[in-house]
Amino acid sequence: MRQLAAAHLLEDVSFGGVVKSLSIFDRPELATRIRNEMIEVNPAGVRAPRLDADIIITHFTPRWRTLPFLHALRLRNRKAFLVHVEHSYTRAFEELHVDSVRRFRAMLRGSYAAFDEVVAVSHGQADWLRVARLVPHEKLLVIPPWSDHGDLRAMPLACHSGNRPIVIGAYGRFDAIKGFDVLIDAVRRLDPTRFSLLLGGFGPEEDELKHRASLMPNMEFAGKVTNHRDFLGRCDIVAIPSRREAFGQVAMEAKLAGRPIIAAQVDGLPEQVGKAGITVDCSSAETLAAALAQLPKLPLDKMAEAARASVADAEITRLLAWQRLFGRAARYCRASQSVEARAAAPIRTSAGQIR
Structure with a gap:
């Protein structure tokens, strides 16, 4: 099979979670079948390009202002197989941020109609897309993101002896x-001799968070996390208390490092937990504090083992899922070329004349 050409359209190609997830296409299992190119676009303000690509994969967030771009992209690249990866929207997003559900869903249905397939990054997200009837069942599939963290898989498993405070780690963008x-x-409600908090990251809420944690000797801000191995090596358990989370890359990284996780009961997070930790109602400090207070009673060493084991096959399952998608894209492209060839061929009448 000839090598396919894929164009990944992003609004921002600076290093981030979405760009990190594209590193999976550099793996030999995929690189031999597809040639990838990242293209920065402004889908809210420019005309959709005509691309020399067999597959076009969009990674930006659909909005009313991007609808003309998406449908022009379809019209100007009729022979390409179009895929959208939904990195942003979830049930919790809708509940927290959408005033008119009807209008919001109309925008999404109109956007997704431009694509041959829509990729959800978690089963929780896919369930919402399906129940809300935003994407036809036959066009919807789930492929969680993946970025290589081989150094995390080589870390010793978390092991808390009980002779020191349990270090609860959390990191990411400091955003509400x-x-x-x-x-x-x-954590302010817990005994500071038994629990400590290590926060890594930066963002618009940094000053507010530091003020909230002021005068607490058991809380430390580690700054931007550039070395995940070093940061996670200091943690006994990793908390992901997000108000919304399509997937939760932090949960995946923590499990690779052999760290138990405590995750909010929203969107794509619960399906990542299993025996690797616990899910908690993180909507209030009281309920979260009550769950954290039970950590010394939990089998954290067993959870650490389960965390590492739960991601043992994660990379290969993602690779296989993308291989299957590329297989469907290749068949689509061959069918399009066949139709074009037949349309261009001269038509012979029964008398042998060409017209």
């Missing part, structure tokens, strides 16, 4: 949606 404010308030 991450729920770090609730986490700080929850």
Whole structure:
């Protein structure tokens, strides 16, 4: 099979979670079948390009202002197989941020109609897309994101002896949606000789979070996390108290590092937990504090083992899922070329004349 050409359209190609997830296409299992190119676009303000690509994969967030771009992209690239990866929208997003559900869903249905397939990044997200009837069942599939963290898989498993405070780690962008404010308030309710909080990251809420944690000797801000191995090596358990989370890359990284997780009961997070930790109602500091207070009674060492085991096959399952998608895209492209060839061929009448 000839190598396919894929164009990944992003609004921002600076290093981030979405760009990190594209590293899976550099794996030999996929690179031999598809040639990838990242293209930065402004889908709200420019005309959709005509691309020399067999597959076009969009990674930006659909909005009313991007609808003309998406449908022009379809019209100007009729022979390409179009895929959208939904990194942003979830049930919790709709509940928290949408005033008119009817209008919001109309925008999404109109956007997704431009694509041959829509990829959800978690089963929780896919369930919402399906129940809300935003994507036809036959066009919807689930492929969680993946970025290589081989150094995390080589780390020793978390092991808490009980002779020191349990270190609760959390990291990410300091934004209200991450729920770090609730986490700080929850840890403030705990015995500082038994629990400590290590927060990594930066963002618009940094000053507010530091003020909230002021005068607490058991809370430390580690700054931007550039070395995940070092940061996670200091954690006994990792908390993901997000108010919304389509997937939760932090949960995946923590499990690779052999760290138990405590995750909010929203969107794609619960399906990542299993025996690797616990899910908690993180909507209030009281409920989160009550769950954290039970950590010394939990089998954290067994949870650490389960965390590492739960992601043992994660990379290969993602690779296989993308291989299957590329297989469907290749068949689509061959069918399009066949139709074009037949349309261009001369038509012979029964008398042998060409017209």
